[in-house]
Amino acid sequence: MGMRKVAVIGAGMTKFVRRAQETPKELSWEAARMALESCELTMDDIQAVCMGTAPDAFDGVHMKGEYLSDGAGAWRKPYLRAFVGGGTGVFTPIQGWYHVASGLFDVVLLVCEEKMSSFYPHAQAAFVTIFDHTTERPLKPNLLWIFAIEMNRYMTAYGINKKDIARVAVQHKQNAANHPCAMLGEADITVDDVLNSEVLAWPVQRLDVSPVSDGAVAIILAAEHVARRLTSKPVWIEGVGWNLDTAYWTNRDLAYPRYVEYAARQAYEMAGIQEPRKEIHIAEPYDPFDYKVLHHLEGLGLAERGKAVDLYLNGTAAPDGDMPVCPSGGLLGVGNPIAAAGLMKIAELFWQLRGEAGARQVPGSPKKGIAQAWGDLMQVGTVVIMGR
Amino acid sequence: MTARIKNFPGVSLSEKDFEEGKILFVHDELKADYAWDTGIGIGAYLAGLKRGVILGVRCGHCRKIVVPPRTVCEWCFHPMDEYVPVKDTGMVNTFSLCYVTWDVKRITEPEIPAVIALDGASALSETSVIMGGIMHKLGEVEPKQVKIGTRVQAVWKPESEREGAITDILYFKPI
Numbered sequence: 245m246g247m248r249k250v251a252v253i254g255a256g257m258t259k260f261v262r263r264a265q266e267t268p269k270e271l272s273w274e275a276a277r278m279a280l281e282s283c284e285l286t287m288d289d290i291q292a293v294c295m296g297t298a299p300d301a302f303d304g305v306h307m308k309g310e311y312l313s314d315g316a317g318a319w320r321k322p323y324l325r326a327f328v329g330g331g332t333g334v335f336t337p338i339q340g341w342y343h344v345a346s347g348l349f350d351v352v353l354l355v356c357e358e359k360m361s362s363f364y365p366h367a368q369a370a371f372v373t374i375f376d377h378t379t380e381r382p383l384k385p386n387l388l389w390i391f392a393i394e395m396n397r398y399m400t401a402y403g404i405n406k407k408d409i410a411r412v413a414v415q416h417k418q419n420a421a422n423h424p425c426a427m428l429g430e431a432d433i434t435v436d437d438v439l440n441s442e443v444l445a446w447p448v449q450r451l452d453v454s455p456v457s458d459g460a461v462a463i464i465l466a467a468e469h470v471a472r473r474l475t476s477k478p479v480w481i482e483g484v485g486w487n488l489d490t491a492y493w494t495n496r497d498l499a500y501p502r503y504v505e506y507a508a509r510q511a512y513e514m515a516g517i518q519e520p521r522k523e524i525h526i527a528e529p530y531d532p533f534d535y536k537v538l539h540h541l542e543g544l545g546l547a548e549r550g551k552a553v554d555l556y557l558n559g560t561a562a563p564d565g566d567m568p569v570c571p572s573g574g575l576l577g578v579g580n581p582i583a584a585a586g587l588m589k590i591a592e593l594f595w596q597l598r599g600e601a602g603a604r605q606v607p608g609s610p611k612k613g614i615a616q617a618w619g620d621l622m623q624v625g626t627v628v629i630m631g632r
Numbered sequence: 633m634t635a636r637i638k639n640f641p642g643v644s645l646s647e648k649d650f651e652e653g654k655i656l657f658v659h660d661e662l663k664a665d666y667a668w669d670t671g672i673g674i675g676a677y678l679a680g681l682k683r684g685v686i687l688g689v690r691c692g693h694c695r696k697i698v699v700p701p702r703t704v705c706e707w708c709f710h711p712m713d714e715y716v717p718v719k720d721t722g723m724v725n726t727f728s729l730c731y732v733t734w735d736v737k738r739i740t741e742p743e744i745p746a747v748i749a750l751d752g753a754s755a756l757s758e759t760s761v762i763m764g765g766i767m768h769k770l771g772e773v774e775p776k777q778v779k780i781g782t783r784v785q786a787v788w789k790p791e792s793e794r795e796g797a798i799t800d801i802l803y804f805k806p807i
Contacts, residue, residue: 259642265655266643274641304662364659369735377668378678379700380767382799384734389745389767392728397747400726400780425640445730446742459642490706494747494765495698498726595635602635 247345251471251478252337252630254283254464255591259425260579263361264458268303269315271460272357275584276317279353279462283474290464291349292322296336296356298329298582298619301370302363316355329374330532330619331486332356333461333586334626338484340465341628350467357460358581367456374621390622391453392445394498395535399447401499402550404538406447410438411556412534413451413576419563420573422603427579428455438534454532457579461587463594477598482612483515483629493622504543504616507625511614512545515629520545524629525610526596527567528589530617531574540616541569543625568606571596586617586626593630673701676715682796684788688753688764690714696754698763718752718764720786721807725749725765729775744770748784748804771803783807 256278258264258271266274272295280286295309295316305311309325316323326332326339333356340354360367371387398404413433420429433451441450471478487506489496496502508520517523529540538552546567547555555561561569572578572592575585593613595601612631618624649655670678673689677700680687689701693710697718705712727746731739745767753764770778771787784804794800 257640259640259644261642261644263645263647264642265645266641271642278637278641304660366736368732372734377666378670378674379798382797383745383767383769385745385767386730386732386734388732389728389730392730393726393745393747393767396728396780397726424637425642443729444732445728447728492698492700492702492706492765494767495763496765498747600635605635 248347249468250341250344250481251466251468252463252481252590252594253466253471253475253478254279254285255462255594256282257425257461257588257591258459260427260457260459260581260584262427262455262457264359268312268357268359271359271458272312272315272355275357275460275462276315276353276355279464283464285351285464287317289351290317290321290353292343292352293318294336294340294343294352294354295323295325296327296332296354296583296587297325298327298332298358299370301373302358302360302367304362312357317353328619328624328626330530330582331586331617331624331626332583332619334589334615334617334628335486336583336587337463337465337481337590337628338486338626341481341484344465344467350470352465354463354465354587355460356583356587358584359458360456360581361458386445388445388448390493391533392448394622395447395533397498398535398539404550404553407435407439408553408557409535409538410435410452411553412531412537413438415556415561416531416570416574416576419571419604420577423573423578426573426577427457428577429573448533452534454575454580457581459579459581459584461584461591463587463590477632479594479597479630479632481628482631483511483517485510485514485627487625488620489623491621491623500549501539501543501618501625503623504540504618504625504627505545507627508544508616511627511629515631517629524567524612524614525608526571526593526606526613527569528572528574528592528613528615529569530586531570531576532580534576536618537569540618544614544616544627563604563606571601571604571606589615589617590628590630597630597632673703677701678796680717681798681800682794684791684794685717686720686750686786687715688718690716696763697752699750699753699766718750722748722750722764722784724770724778724780724782724784726780727770727778742775744773744775744778746770746804768801769803770805772805
């Protein structure tokens with residue numbers, strides 16, 4: 245395609261917490277500073293900054309990109325905030341990738357930040373404005389509705405039970421017990437804990453869903469000639485894809501995420517991957533809800549439709565399985581500061597592929613990983629494939 | 633790298649820290665009033681609801697009938713301007729029993745939001761699209777009795793009380 249090779253060379257993140265003392269700017273700066281230190285660069289080396297952050301409504305700050313700019317190190321630099329809802333955290337590295345792949349910049353800083361705790365009394369209510377103001381909002385919809393509605397459709401279409409789906413939440417929260425930034429890591433959690441948790445919007449229960457969180461993640465991207473000078477272990481961005489389904493979400497068959505499939509096909513083609521189930525060693529699909537992981541694994545072509553749950557039942561998805569899924573602990577375990585949670589998946593693949601993930605390190609020297617996020621009004625898919 | 637780092641930034645606060653005044657904070661309420669004009673497609677839809685009719689719109693090019701009406705066909709990007717009534721009956725495509733309100737208050741009697749595939753719109757096609765699917769609520773039903781596939785019909789407000797809004801349909805009930 246005439247594109248330059250792009251590597252991830254550094255990463256940093258804050259703890260993910262229910263409520264951070266730091267402001268969004270301060271969180272952004274902490275993550276950015278850590279990412280720079282990890283590859284021994286300074287702000288002078290950064291040629292452009294890509295910011296990812298989700299709805300302005302959380303912070304009550306209009307034009308949040310500008311608000312966050314000093315913490316993200318954007319002063320006197322080309323700077324742009326990308327925003328595709330929950331898909332933002334995996335879209336921001338795509339934006340950074342084309343900045344570098346195009347030849348426009350050699351070194352780019354990506355920062356994704358979210359502070360959801362400022363909204364009172366609960367960030368949930370900030371989501372009401374994503375629904376259509378004329379045809380949906382008069383019904384006083386709750387964001388949980390669309391997930392519960394989609395989960396029910398998915399379960400019923402393929403005959404999957406809640407007990408099996410709960411295995412996803414259990415696995416991710418157990419994985420997160422080994423993540424130093426996690427807010428919901430629990431080594432001893434059981435399927436019964438999930439099934440006995442409060443029913444919020446049947447079939448969604450408290451432990452099926454990721455928490456409201458604050459946090460930030462930063463990543464440094466570099467062109468090949470720079471990356472090879474700075475590190476002996478670059479992790480390449482080998483494929484990217486993004487795709488949008490109809491915004492009339494009730495006009496879709498909610499059993500299958502076609503937008504993820506289209507995004508994944510674009511990324512696989514670019515990465516030259518023909519048999520994803522053999523060639524992908526680690527998957528970090530977006531997991532704000534446990535059923536959503538299964539949905540996304542199917543959209544990514546990593547499982548047959550309706551069969552992704554088998555990966556959890558037969559151990560394939562476990563950290564020591566053939567294809568670990570969310571070894572980080574994911575949104576269900578580490579937390580879900582929306583845009584930051586997506587970029588956390590990129591950071592996790594970076595650490596895992598370099599063999600630096602500590603207690604979470606999956607065995608077998610993995611060579612290729614895929615990260616995916618999903619957002620807007622449930623219809624955008626963003627996919628990044630990384631390899632070494 | 634994570635393995636080498638021992639201390640990650642980020643200070644965790646609790647609700648108690650706010651209640652006990654341990655930290656300084658500013659509380660403010662944003663006021664934002666809007667009047668949204670309905671536009672052409674949804675304007676026709678709402679005018680239909682006021683008359684007790686659910687309108688779809690037909691694409692003259694690919695012949696799909698979709699609800700709610702819109703002025704451009706997403707499939708072929710041709711204009712859509714032929715408004716056609718669909719039925720006020722349909723099938724529950726999926727639903728939830730929701731015990732939390734939009735602003736996270738707990739309720740004991742669940743709300744039952746559903747996607748209803750209306751009769752008379754184009755059927756599920758190879759594009760996996762339910763062209764007559766709309767979001768509404770179910771009523772006059774025991775929550776535990778609702779199933780995907782349940783046949784339902786709209787329960788309308790009395791004509792004199794309709795105002796051209798999605799809430800002119802109170803809910804859908806099983807038939």
